[in-house]
Amino acid sequence: MHLDHTHDGPTAVSADAHRRDGSRRALRIGLGGPVGSGKTATVAALCRALRDELSLAVVTNDIYTREDAEFLLREAVLPPERITAVETGACPHTAIRDDISANLEAVEDLEDAVGPLDLILVESGGDNLTATFSKGLVDAQIFVIDVAGGDDIPRKGGPGVTTADLLVVNKTDLAPYVGSDLARMAADARTQRAGLPVVFQSLRGETGVADVAAWLRERLVAWSA
Amino acid sequence: MSRAALLVLADGRFPAGGHAHSGGAEAAVKAGRITSAAGLEDFCRGRLHTAGLVAGALAAAAVLGVDPRQLDAAADARTPSPALRSAARRLGRQLLRAARAAWPSPELDALGVQFPKGAHQPVVLGVAARSAGLAPEDAAYCAAYESVSGPATATVRLLSLDPFDATGVLARLAPELDRVADRAVAAARRALDEGVDALPAASGPLLEVAAEWHAAWPVRLFAS
Numbered sequence A: 001m002h003l004d005h006t007h008d009g010p011t012a013v014s015a016d017a018h019r020r021d022g023s024r025r026a027l028r029i030g031l032g033g034p035v036g037s038g039k040t041a042t043v044a045a046l047c048r049a050l051r052d053e054l055s056l057a058v059v060t061n062d063i064y065t066r067e068d069a070e071f072l073l074r075e076a077v078l079p080p081e082r083i084t085a086v087e088t089g090a091c092p093h094t095a096i097r098d099d100i101s102a103n104l105e106a107v108e109d110l111e112d113a114v115g116p117l118d119l120i121l122v123e124s125g126g127d128n129l130t131a132t133f134s135k136g137l138v139d140a141q142i143f144v145i146d147v148a149g150g151d152d153i154p155r156k157g158g159p160g161v162t163t164a165d166l167l168v169v170n171k172t173d174l175a176p177y178v179g180s181d182l183a184r185m186a187a188d189a190r191t192q193r194a195g196l197p198v199v200f201q202s203l204r205g206e207t208g209v210a211d212v213a214a215w216l217r218e219r220l221v222a223w224s225a
Numbered sequence B: 001m002s003r004a005a006l007l008v009l010a011d012g013r014f015p016a017g018g019h020a021h022s023g024g025a026e027a028a029v030k031a032g033r034i035t036s037a038a039g040l041e042d043f044c045r046g047r048l049h050t051a052g053l054v055a056g057a058l059a060a061a062a063v064l065g066v067d068p069r070q071l072d073a074a075a076d077a078r079t080p081s082p083a084l085r086s087a088a089r090r091l092g093r094q095l096l097r098a099a100r101a102a103w104p105s106p107e108l109d110a111l112g113v114q115f116p117k118g119a120h121q122p123v124v125l126g127v128a129a130r131s132a133g134l135a136p137e138d139a140a141y142c143a144a145y146e147s148v149s150g151p152a153t154a155t156v157r158l159l160s161l162d163p164f165d166a167t168g169v170l171a172r173l174a175p176e177l178d179r180v181a182d183r184a185v186a187a188a189r190r191a192l193d194e195g196v197d198a199l200p201a202a203s204g205p206l207l208e209v210a211a212e213w214h215a216a217w218p219v220r221l222f223a224s
Helices: A039-050 A067-074 A092-098 A101-114 A159-163 A172-178 A182-193 A210-224 B005-010 B025-030 B037-064 B068-077 B082-102 B106-114 B121-131 B136-159 B163-172 B174-194 B205-215
Strands: A027-032 A056-062 A083-087 A119-123 A140-146 A166-170 A198-200
Touching (some): A027 A039, A027 A210, A039 A119, A039 A140, A039 A166, A039 A210, A056 A067, A056 A092, A067 A083, A083 A101, A101 B082, A140 A159, A159 A182, A166 A182, A166 A210, A182 A198, A198 A210, B005 B121, B005 B136, B025 B136, B025 B205, B037 B136, B037 B163, B037 B205, B082 B106, B082 B205, B106 B121, B121 B136, B163 B174
Parallel strands (some): A027 A140, A056 A083, A166 A198
């Protein structure tokens, strides 16, 4: 980004990889996807899997409540000061893509308050298949869909499915009950994503969130290199 | 300077956080005070001549070079509701980020140092307009227009109001916007000589009361 940037300004105005004091900021990962696909459950599982090895925090973008933030607080996946809710004025994709100022403030305030942080997960409110995160807000993004939302979603494509750095197909345990063809979903996703990775996951299964956590660890190694 | 910078600053898509705020419209809709385009027009007229006039004068005074710290204190004094003060500072901080990217200037940097958690939005708007080479009139128009365009856009979402009707409301308010901007600039020029007490202090008590009510809701679409 701004490799020759000097850090004497009062606040960062962009996705600068460094904080005001010159230290490297936390890796920011966005999680987007349709309503009910399991974004918050994935965030909760990631917090449980990673909180003992990493310093992490979460920003939620609810559409009209603080419900996602409150779920994470109730589940006590992180101390409350590490979870911030951003209000989005009925428009989650605006807050993560077109006007990211409230989210940038939330991630910066979290680093100021509880930092240094290794990782900040920014969860979008449930939205449509075109909702992706701005590169000014996150360093990489995960798009979460589920098998019960229809096994034709990977074929239909759209920016979330085709361009996200990781596509998660969630709730694979439900596939037999809703008649979703996992092999077809995998083949369609391969065609749409030109080599970008796909994870099939059931948070109720034995492996749980392990594959996504492993992908995040690789990202972190690359980020701190 | 470029007058076209005003189009950039006044653009509803300028990324400064305004999309998450209803300017009091959400509370007014819930209370049954806005149910139609006519109700929206009444609400916007009231907000324009109170909060809009004050915001316009603060912004114009900042363009003229009145000390932002004095203007920020004047804005606090004219905003009884803690919820509205907090919203104005959040929006000011968000606007500062966008303005510093659009029109970098030592004055905007200094504002960020003085107010790390944000100055009142109209004050930041004025310093941003000044950094963009715009005139006090431009900033006053921008602030006054924002005072009605925010609620109009929000009401389209809240009531599924016909967007053409909402735009018609804004167009019909245009002559009043001209007058409010004129009054705001005149007051700002007086403030340059007489101090910030010369700025208007018109207030809509219901806006302030309803903002406190709204801030306590557990479920809402807009941040204010």
